[in-house]
Amino acid sequence: xxxxxxxxxxxxxxxxxxxxxxxxxxxxxxxxxxxxxxxxxxxxxxxxxxxxxxxxxxxxxxxxxxxxxxxxxxxxxxxxxxxxxxxxxxxxxxxxxxxxxxx
Amino acid sequence: xxxxxxxxxxxxxxxxxxxxxxxxxxxxxxxxxxxxxxxxxxxxxxxxxxxxxxxxxxxxxxxxxxxxxxxxxxxxxxxxxxxxxxxxxxxxxxxxxxxxxxxxxxxxxxxxxxxxxxxxxxxxxxxxxxxxxxxxxxxxxxxxxxxxxxxxxxxxxxxxxxxxxxxxxxxxxxxxxxxxxxxxxxxxxxxxxxxxxxxxxxxxxxxxxxxxxxxxxxxxxxxxxxxxxxxxxxxxxxxxxxxxxxxxxxxxxxxxxxxxxxxxxxxxxxxxxxxxxxxxxxxxxxxxxxxxxx
Numbered sequence: 001x002x003x004x005x006x007x008x009x010x011x012x013x014x015x016x017x018x019x020x021x022x023x024x025x026x027x028x029x030x031x032x033x034x035x036x037x038x039x040x041x042x043x044x045x046x047x048x049x050x051x052x053x054x055x056x057x058x059x060x061x062x063x064x065x066x067x068x069x070x071x072x073x074x075x076x077x078x079x080x081x082x083x084x085x086x087x088x089x090x091x092x093x094x095x096x097x098x099x100x101x102x103x
Numbered sequence: 104x105x106x107x108x109x110x111x112x113x114x115x116x117x118x119x120x121x122x123x124x125x126x127x128x129x130x131x132x133x134x135x136x137x138x139x140x141x142x143x144x145x146x147x148x149x150x151x152x153x154x155x156x157x158x159x160x161x162x163x164x165x166x167x168x169x170x171x172x173x174x175x176x177x178x179x180x181x182x183x184x185x186x187x188x189x190x191x192x193x194x195x196x197x198x199x200x201x202x203x204x205x206x207x208x209x210x211x212x213x214x215x216x217x218x219x220x221x222x223x224x225x226x227x228x229x230x231x232x233x234x235x236x237x238x239x240x241x242x243x244x245x246x247x248x249x250x251x252x253x254x255x256x257x258x259x260x261x262x263x264x265x266x267x268x269x270x271x272x273x274x275x276x277x278x279x280x281x282x283x284x285x286x287x288x289x290x291x292x293x294x295x296x297x298x299x300x301x302x303x304x305x306x307x308x309x310x311x312x313x314x315x316x317x318x319x320x321x322x323x324x325x326x327x328x329x330x331x332x333x334x335x336x337x338x339x340x341x342x343x344x345x346x347x348x349x350x351x352x353x354x355x356x357x358x359x360x361x362x363x364x365x366x367x368x369x370x371x372x373x374x375x376x377x378x379x380x381x382x383x384x385x386x387x388x389x390x391x392x393x394x395x396x397x
Contacts, residue, residue, distance in 0.1 A: 018132070
């Protein structure tokens, strides 16, 4: 199992209740967003697919640019999801967190 | 608009079954009650261990709900997953909701967790029966892609009421297990028509294992669950003896049949080969005069 962590500063805090979207299934992932006091956006990933640090960094960097989400802890359980699936799940998670209905 | 029960995940099923916004989850994902066994095997965990439990209302009446997520390890029952189910039934005995709804989607025991998973299934079964003995009806709902097999198939048989869709499947050994153990001549697990007419909702309704059959629609499951809230199956010695006698008679009547089609024909169904093609309402009309009750 690979454990990865990324931190992005300068996002906007927008506290809401914790949410989870997605399922821990092959080619899929679950994303949980929880509000934190810390203004940073901290993302941790557990994945059995080793050696994709650069891909995660690119996908999550793009995600942060889109969402500018701060004051959150984002936890991901991944089972080898492709970058496109990860991006869609992250966007779905933010929409759900901010009160949209995208479950 | 129809919302497919089959296509939904466990959280969507819970949200759609209950009154809108009424669900309050116990041990939600943020509590991180995850499996202690899977990390040792370098296997990903899920924050809810594939079991969602909590409290909500169904047409204003308080119900407890547990839903298994088949996407995570085939809905298999590990130690934490089973403890959440067991805890919900024990809490139901204390707090006396109008019913417990079990949204079943599981291949049975999570083999990664071996004995802990086996114990979890037996503890869940005991807690379910304790809740029933305390007068709380248990309603099982089956209509998802994994179906309900192994230890969870046994637990399904312990419910007061089972609601299935045609797509839902219920059994002890799953099709692949039977083929592996007894050969493809005994059971071809790739023959989808065979698999569904042997384990699917229509067969289970005809043979009396399921008390209701509904369309693949979350709202149809909701209405069937509501209708089952006051249905108790007596959990008494006399009741169990009567059920055992009915099962024995069923085995004597159909134990020699080679195919579900033969059983349906023996039940008296006029055109058994047409059964798999019928829509829900037409099927119920064709089945009700002949179906067996347990």
